[in-house]
Amino acid sequence: MTLNTQTFYELMRAQGTSRRSFLKFCSLTAAALGLEPAYANSIAYAMETKPRLPVLWMHGLECTCCSESFIRSGNPLSSDVILKMISLDYDDTLMAAAGEQAEAILDEIPKKYPGEYILAVEGNPPLNEDGMYCIVGGQPFVEKLKAVAANAKAVIAWGACASWGCVQAARPNPTNAVPIDKVITDKPIIKVPGCPPIAEVMTGVISYILTFNKLPELDSRGRPVMFYGQRIHDKCYRRPHFDAGEFVQSWDDEGARAGYCLYKMGCKGPTTYNACSTIRWNGGVSFPIQAGHGCIGCSEDNFWDNGPFYKRLSYVGAGLGVEATADEIGLIGAAAAGAGVAVHAGLSAVKQYNRKKPEPPVAPKGDQS
Amino acid sequence: MDAQVTPPPEVTAPVYVYELPVRLWHWITALAITMLAITGFLIGNPAWPLITGEPYNHYIMGDIRFIHFTAGYVLAIGMLVRIYWAFAGNTYAREIFIPHVWKREWRSSFFRTIRWYLLIEPETAKEVGHNPLAQLAMFTMFLLGVLFQIVTGFALYGEGTGPGSWANIVFSSWVIPAFSSSQDVHTWHHLGMWYLVIFVMIHVYMAIREDIMSRQTIISTMINGWRFFKDNRP
Numbered sequence: 001m002t003l004n005t006q007t008f009y010e011l012m013r014a015q016g017t018s019r020r021s022f023l024k025f026c027s028l029t030a031a032a033l034g035l036e037p038a039y040a041n042s043i044a045y046a047m048e049t050k051p052r053l054p055v056l057w058m059h060g061l062e063c064t065c066c067s068e069s070f071i072r073s074g075n076p077l078s079s080d081v082i083l084k085m086i087s088l089d090y091d092d093t094l095m096a097a098a099g100e101q102a103e104a105i106l107d108e109i110p111k112k113y114p115g116e117y118i119l120a121v122e123g124n125p126p127l128n129e130d131g132m133y134c135i136v137g138g139q140p141f142v143e144k145l146k147a148v149a150a151n152a153k154a155v156i157a158w159g160a161c162a163s164w165g166c167v168q169a170a171r172p173n174p175t176n177a178v179p180i181d182k183v184i185t186d187k188p189i190i191k192v193p194g195c196p197p198i199a200e201v202m203t204g205v206i207s208y209i210l211t212f213n214k215l216p217e218l219d220s221r222g223r224p225v226m227f228y229g230q231r232i233h234d235k236c237y238r239r240p241h242f243d244a245g246e247f248v249q250s251w252d253d254e255g256a257r258a259g260y261c262l263y264k265m266g267c268k269g270p271t272t273y274n275a276c277s278t279i280r281w282n283g284g285v286s287f288p289i290q291a292g293h294g295c296i297g298c299s300e301d302n303f304w305d306n307g308p309f310y311k312r313l314s315y316v317g318a319g320l321g322v323e324a325t326a327d328e329i330g331l332i333g334a335a336a337a338g339a340g341v342a343v344h345a346g347l348s349a350v351k352q353y354n355r356k357k358p359e360p361p362v363a364p365k366g367d368q369s
Numbered sequence: 370m371d372a373q374v375t376p377p378p379e380v381t382a383p384v385y386v387y388e389l390p391v392r393l394w395h396w397i398t399a400l401a402i403t404m405l406a407i408t409g410f411l412i413g414n415p416a417w418p419l420i421t422g423e424p425y426n427h428y429i430m431g432d433i434r435f436i437h438f439t440a441g442y443v444l445a446i447g448m449l450v451r452i453y454w455a456f457a458g459n460t461y462a463r464e465i466f467i468p469h470v471w472k473r474e475w476r477s478s479f480f481r482t483i484r485w486y487l488l489i490e491p492e493t494a495k496e497v498g499h500n501p502l503a504q505l506a507m508f509t510m511f512l513l514g515v516l517f518q519i520v521t522g523f524a525l526y527g528e529g530t531g532p533g534s535w536a537n538i539v540f541s542s543w544v545i546p547a548f549s550s551s552q553d554v555h556t557w558h559h560l561g562m563w564y565l566v567i568f569v570m571i572h573v574y575m576a577i578r579e580d581i582m583s584r585q586t587i588i589s590t591m592i593n594g595w596r597f598f599k600d601n602r603p
Contacts, residue, residue, distance in 0.1 A: 164549075219532070220542045229532055231551070245429030246420045255419050264415060271551035297552060306552040313413055314556050326556050327413060330563025337567040341574045344486075351488050352582055 008047040008085050008210075022047070025076065029207050032075050032200055034226050039211075046211040047085070053210050054117035056109055056148055057091035060141045061134050061168045061177050062123025066159040067093050069196035073203040074283035081203045085210055086118075092136075103137040106144065110151040118209065119152040121145065121162045125183055126175035133175040142183055149184045154215055156190050156205065157181070157222075160298060163193035170304035181222070190215050191222040193274075195298035200279050201227045223273065232269040232295050235277045238262070256292060266310040267294030274299040384497050386461045386596045394451045395591055398515075401444040402565060405518075408437040409562050413555075438526060445519045461498040465507035475501050493583050495603070497596055503575070510568040514561060520544060521558045525551070 012022055026043040033039075059067075071078045071094075082088045088095075090105045097105070109117055123141075126133035131140030149155055157180050160166035168177040181189050192205055205224055208216045216224040233239065241247070241261040248255040248265050263270070269277070272295050276287040288295055294310070297303040306314040313325035324332075387395070411433050420427060455463050469475040479501035484490040486502065493500065499507060524544035527536030528551060548554045580587040586597045 221546055225532065231528060234529070234531070240424035243431040244420065244424035244427035245415060245417065245431075245433075246422075246424055246427065247415055249419050253419060254421060258421070260419075268552060271555060273551075297550075300550040300552060302549045302553060306550065306556075313559065314552055316556060316560070326559030326563070327410070330560065330566065333563055334566050334570065337570050341570060345574065345578065347488055348578055348582060355491070 006052065007049060008052060009044075011052075012047075025080070029076050029204075029211075033204050033208055043207070043211045046213070050210065050213070052085060052087040053206075054109055054113050055086045055088050055120055055206070056106065056117060056152075057088060057094075057120040057122065058106075058141075058145060058148060059092055059136070060121065060123030060125050060145065060161070060180075061175070062159065062161045064093060064122070065196040066122045066161075066202070067091075069194075069199045070158075070202045071199075072282065073199035075200060076203050076207060078199065078203055081206055086206060089117075106137075106148055110148060114151040115153055117152055118154055118156060118206075119149050119187075120156040120158055121180050122158040123161045124165060124169070124177050124179055126168070126177040127183075128174070128176040133177075145180065146183060149187055152187055154188045154190065154209070155180065155184055156192060158192055158202065159197055160193045160195040160300075160303070163191040163223075164301040164303075166195060167304050170302075188215055189222055190218060190224065193223065193228070193299040193301075195303075197299070198227075198275060198279050198281060201275055227275045227279075228273045228299070230273065232272045232274055232277045232289070236269055236289060237277065238289060259292075262289060262292075262294040264312055265294050266308065266312055268297030268300070268303070268306075268309075269295040272297040272300050381598050381601050383598070384596045385459075385594055386498060386590055387594045388454075388458050388462065389594065390450065390454050391458065391462055392591055392594055394447050394454070398444060398447050398451075401440045401447065402515075402569065404436060404440040405444065406562055406566055408433045408440070409559075412437060413559055441519070441522050441526065444515065445523070448515060448519060464498045464504050465512055468501065468504040468508050470505070479505070495584050495598055497585075506568070506571070510564065511572070514565045514568060518558065518561045518565065521548075521554050521561060524554055525558060 009022060013019075023040070023044055026047065027037065027040040029043055030037065030040040073081065076085070082094070089109050090102065092102060095102060123134075125131060125140075125142035125145055127142060131142035134141040136144055157163045161168065161177075162180045165173070165177055165179050168175060169179070181191075190205065192202060194201070201224075204227070205216065208224075208226075216226055219225050219228060233242070236242075238259060238261050241259075242263055246255060246260045248260045248262050250256070251265070261267070267289065269289060276295070277289065280287045280290070296309045297306065300306070308315065311325065313327055315323050316326055316329055317324070322329075412430075415430065417429070420429070452466075455466050470479075478494060481490060481494065482500045482502040485493045498504075520540060521544060523536045524540040527534055527539070527541035528545070530536055545551055545554055548557060576587050576591075580589075584599050586595075586599075590596050
């Protein structure tokens, strides 16, 4: 833990990085965060003066796709983040220590740096059977999570699991898996949803916290506005085809080959808040829509229950075993109403015809005023 | 003519029920809902076949969405004016907002109307405004349905206009989380449309049927404002 007193800059210089390269790194980080160039100085200042940020990275019910994404960050490089900017003291996937040595760190850090460390959570806790569906180091994950969160400065919810619940919380959610904000209620939580989140978004969030010593601006649902302020649809490079009404009708048709809008193929870009259409993936190489497949909405709450992936309208009533969209259900309802109207109209016509026959009209019952 | 009881004059004399703002609002809203349903269905199901060529040559989806948003504003502003008129207008202007379900005579009249629609009752009461069943349908199907569509509709609209826009601040910021995701709001907005389509079907049918079979004018009342009664009996 002695490394924690060393600053990022000192560490970089010790490793032979020139000051020029260091400043370049700060400028690139500022650009990745969407900040104006002047902020490069703030980042440089923070890296020169602030001790590295202790981070504990816990794993609950998850698939490790968040970690897989994170280690592929191109700018800043995840190796820079892990080894230099932060002090990643616990991450059971990446750390060298194992067993009791590793678990001891989870007790040690909160005591040593109370209120100073960041807790990053990948995955979520199941609550049924007292949390027995997820045991880490012989203890239910939910209990460990609460204990480690108690002294944290802030909590980062990595991915759709920690933010919303994701696949293990999809219907019928047999283990009662819940997003972490259901069990950690007294700490600032920053949600970084996605399945997985974009690598540069993950490292960008950490860089921001380190640089400014505060959480980035969050929206009403706890997501950083700088990355989740707009829908994929809003900045999609295929958006002109959407407005024109040029839609792919089937896979591999002329429109698909020409790169038209995938709206009718079920693209969830119009309902998904994420930065895929701007930052893109794998160092900005591509993203699903660019590869010709619609967005599945993986950074949205409930996205597993809002299928199918290849239809524009979601199925309603999956819990009842019904597979029908709102429009299909609506058409059935309207048809039933139409049939009801027709039958009633027929019966009414008969009544009206019979009513006209008797000469003295039937006296009203007279119970009304 | 040969009625035994002399009818009270206020029952048989024509009554000015729907004032001009209410009638104008009715027909503007009818047009707006028609446009909204057609364009809304097309936004969810762009049914046309493949269109090719440079996107700057077409603006089909853009035009459909523009009509939808404009008609949405017309519907919402109309509803605001109509709510104002519930306070400013005559007693019949308040009927669809507050059905008097707590009153005994309202309930007995309500069940009589149900018997009338079930073809059991030989004749309806004379209704100056809406009959109780119609009041309830106006409240639960029309009013709640339209308000639901306005709230969810502007929440979806605010997603497009972005953070900081009025629709985003007033509606999107809490409606989207309340439904858990934008896609869920879309689904409910579609179901809301069908709810209103079913309302319109029943509403139009009932207006025509009652115009023929009840004891007062219905359709012409929404044109000239006056309720005429067809007989002199009480």
